[in-house]
Amino acid sequence: MKQKTKELRSLMVILVTMLVANNVSAQKPVVEWVEIPAGTFTMGSPINEVGREDCETQHEVTLSAFKMSKYEVTVGQFKSFIDATGYKTSAEKGRDGNYGSIIWTGTVSKENAAVNWKYDVKGNLRPETEYNYPVTHVSWLDARAFADWMDCRLPTEAEWEYACRAGTTTPFNTGNNLTTSQANYNGNNSYNNDVKGEFRGKIMPVGSFSPNTWGLYDMHDNVSEWCCDWYGDYTTASQTNPEGPPSATQFVIRGGSWYDGATQCRSAQRYKLSNDERNGCTGIRLIYSELDTIQFTTTVSAKETTIEWVNIPAGTFLMGSPTSEANRDVDETQHQVTLSAFKMSKYEVTIGQFKAFIDATGYKTDADKGSGRVKGSGIYIDTKPDWPFKAGVNWKCDGEGNLRSETEYNHPVIHVSWNDATAFAEWMGCRLPTEAEWEYAARAGTNTPFNSGNCLSTAQANYHGYYSYSDCRHGKFRGKTMPVGSFSPNTWGLYDMHGNVGEWCNDWYGDYPTTSLTNPGGQEKKGVRRVIRGGSWAMGEQLCRVAKRFFNTPESRSGAIGFRLVSPK
Numbered sequence: 358m359k360q361k362t363k364e365l366r367s368l369m370v371i372l373v374t375m376l377v378a379n380n381v382s383a384q385k386p387v388v389e390w391v392e393i394p395a396g397t398f399t400m401g402s403p404i405n406e407v408g409r410e411d412c413e414t415q416h417e418v419t420l421s422a423f424k425m426s427k428y429e430v431t432v433g434q435f436k437s438f439i440d441a442t443g444y445k446t447s448a449e450k451g452r453d454g455n456y457g458s459i460i461w462t463g464t465v466s467k468e469n470a471a472v473n474w475k476y477d478v479k480g481n482l483r484p485e486t487e488y489n490y491p492v493t494h495v496s497w498l499d500a501r502a503f504a505d506w507m508d509c510r511l512p513t514e515a516e517w518e519y520a521c522r523a524g525t526t527t528p529f530n531t532g533n534n535l536t537t538s539q540a541n542y543n544g545n546n547s548y549n550n551d552v553k554g555e556f557r558g559k560i561m562p563v564g565s566f567s568p569n570t571w572g573l574y575d576m577h578d579n580v581s582e583w584c585c586d587w588y589g590d591y592t593t594a595s596q597t598n599p600e601g602p603p604s605a606t607q608f609v610i611r612g613g614s615w616y617d618g619a620t621q622c623r624s625a626q627r628y629k630l631s632n633d634e635r636n637g638c639t640g641i642r643l644i645y646s647e648l649d650t651i652q653f654t655t656t657v658s659a660k661e662t663t664i665e666w667v668n669i670p671a672g673t674f675l676m677g678s679p680t681s682e683a684n685r686d687v688d689e690t691q692h693q694v695t696l697s698a699f700k701m702s703k704y705e706v707t708i709g710q711f712k713a714f715i716d717a718t719g720y721k722t723d724a725d726k727g728s729g730r731v732k733g734s735g736i737y738i739d740t741k742p743d744w745p746f747k748a749g750v751n752w753k754c755d756g757e758g759n760l761r762s763e764t765e766y767n768h769p770v771i772h773v774s775w776n777d778a779t780a781f782a783e784w785m786g787c788r789l790p791t792e793a794e795w796e797y798a799a800r801a802g803t804n805t806p807f808n809s810g811n812c813l814s815t816a817q818a819n820y821h822g823y824y825s826y827s828d829c830r831h832g833k834f835r836g837k838t839m840p841v842g843s844f845s846p847n848t849w850g851l852y853d854m855h856g857n858v859g860e861w862c863n864d865w866y867g868d869y870p871t872t873s874l875t876n877p878g879g880q881e882k883k884g885v886r887r888v889i890r891g892g893s894w895a896m897g898e899q900l901c902r903v904a905k906r907f908f909n910t911p912e913s914r915s916g917a918i919g920f921r922l923v924s925p926k
Contacts (some may be wrong), residue, residue, distance in 0.1 A: 385441075385507060386434040390424040390645060393520050400518055401591060401625055406528055407549045408620035414629055416718040417595040418515045424519050425512065425645055428563035428574050429582065430503065430641040432486030435474055435495070438503050447496035447633045448473035455883070458494035459636035461616055463558070466636075473652045474499075478637065489562045491580045491640040497608045497632040498783065500583040500641040509643040511585040514627075515599050516644060517611045521573040521624050528623045530569040530576065540578035541564055546618025560615050567598055577613055577622040580640035583610040587688075587719075588629035599749055604719020614638035659842050664710070664785070665703040666924055667850045669798050671696060676796055678904035682806055683827040688902045693795045693873040700924040701790060701798050704841035704852050705860065706781065709766030711752055711773070714781050722896040724751035734772035735915030737836075737895050744915050752777075756916055767840040769858045769919040773885040775911040778861045779918035787922040789863040792888045793877050794923060796870075799854035799891065801847040801901050806902045807855055808847040813898055818844055818856035824897025827828050838894055838916075855892055855901040858919035862888040866908035893917035 401415035448458045457470035460478040471480035529535040537544040537554030544554025568574045585600025586609045607629040613622030677691040724734045735744035736756040749758035807813040813830030815822040819839045822832025846852045864879025866886045886908040892901030
């Protein structure tokens with residue numbers, strides 16, 4: 358689990374650089390640090406503390422010394438990161454059709470698609486006068502990316518509470534109460550029926566109030582702060598430098614905000630959100646340590662998940678199929694598409710690569726969780742074309758429920774949903790290809806039904822050779838996946854773009870336009886089904902055509918679907 362500091366930081370920089378950080382010499386913002394001494398404290402709250410929640414079980418924690426940023430990360434500091442890297446936040450990229458962030462209207466909290474780190478609740482660009490405010494509308498993924506770029510990290514939950522308390526054992530580091538002259542919170546909701554205070558209804562510049570005795574500002578208020586830990590139950594045993602549970606579904610947030618009442622600002626108060634959630638109440642604080650041994654639960658050994666990339670040139674092509682193409686479907690309307698250059702993984706993601714992700718994060722796939730219909734995944738039965746689900750089948754267990762051997766780790770991973778594929782891609786600092794990128798790369802300059810010409814033989818690809826295309830010859834049916842790279846690549850150096858396994862694309866499925874497009878990302882609005890391309894070992898030759906389109910819901914999975922990656926510039 359432990360790695361040397363320099364190795365860990367080097368890896369983090371590599372992953373963040375993949376997120377289009379071309380300007381490596383960019384000026385990074387200055388951070389003021391506070392030296393936090395090593396020590397032992399009681400984490401959590403006593404059972405008699407007003408407002409205490411069951412998740413705050415007290416336990417002894419010992420921590421090594423570290424440095425914590427004196428202030429919450431500001432809009433101006435975050436802007437430096439964006440300007441240097443071109444990084445797109447979760448609010449800007451959207452997910453499942455949800456762009457923007459959660460805002461407070463004055464009466465209710467609701468989503469607003471126009472809001473992100475640089476736009477306020479009305480969708481107006483923030484002026485430079487607000488660059489000293491804490492950045493908000495950032496997800497855990499955004500906070501991590503910024504911290505990585507700064508060669509720092511997010512605090513562990515234990516570090517956060519220890520630093521917030523600054524040697525105190527009371528509900529607040531100010532004592533048994535907190536006033537709105539000491540912090541920016543919702544004074545309409547006082548603590549323990551004490552005197553009410555002011556409700557400013559917005560964030561304030563960092564450092565607007567007095568620091569705690571260790572010199573840290575806004576630990577109770579202004580905005581809540583992401584921690585690096587997965588959220589989980591506390592232990593009752595003593596701990597040293599705890600890093601949280603090895604896996605979970607949500608990450609920890611600590612500290613109250615301008616929106617919360619005083620009770621929610623207590624030193625022991627805990628919150629949790631998924632890694633891509635964001636709102637106007639949550640921001641970032643950093644940790645730096647020369648002797649850092651913390652390994653984020655989502656880091657990865659570069660050796661274990663080496664991806665070989667192929668440079669795909671910029672260009673223009675006709676997407677879809679001509680009306681004269683045999684077995685053409687009506688959803689293959691031809692239209693001109695122009696794409697910028699990108700990098701695509703030479704091979705489909707393998708079982709071994711996916712295993713490294715699972716081992717590092719503890720992620721549970723949709724097959725493991727039972728998302729959609731039931732636990733398990735769809736398996737091939739030649740007499741049942743609907744691929745019935747079978748419990749016990751997942752990425753690591755075959756169609757009979759048997760654990761796959763290491764000799765199969767070079768096969769493409771299967772029984773993974775779009776959700777699972779996207780989780781792996783994000784962990785790698787990459788993404789799934791758009792449907793346009795996929796077809797462009799698969800064609801590799803050709804305009805025939807296959808990148809091999811008008812026919813595809815089973816010596817060229819792994820598909821169901823009993824079902825030939827047009828006047829082409831019949832071939833083998835292997836009845837299973839083959840190791841990636843078992844057949845010759847297309848002229849651009851990509852393997853298995855026809856057959857072996859179908860591949861998830863990032864796009865929602867929808868009708869093609871008839872007009873020309875540049876760098877299309879699929880349907881802009883949230884749909885029901887995600888695109889799958891490429892055919893598979895279980896499909897006939899005609900279903901492996903370059904223009905053939907498939908689709909399914911994001912939680913769907915089967916023994917014929919895998920994925921490959923695109924690396925952003």
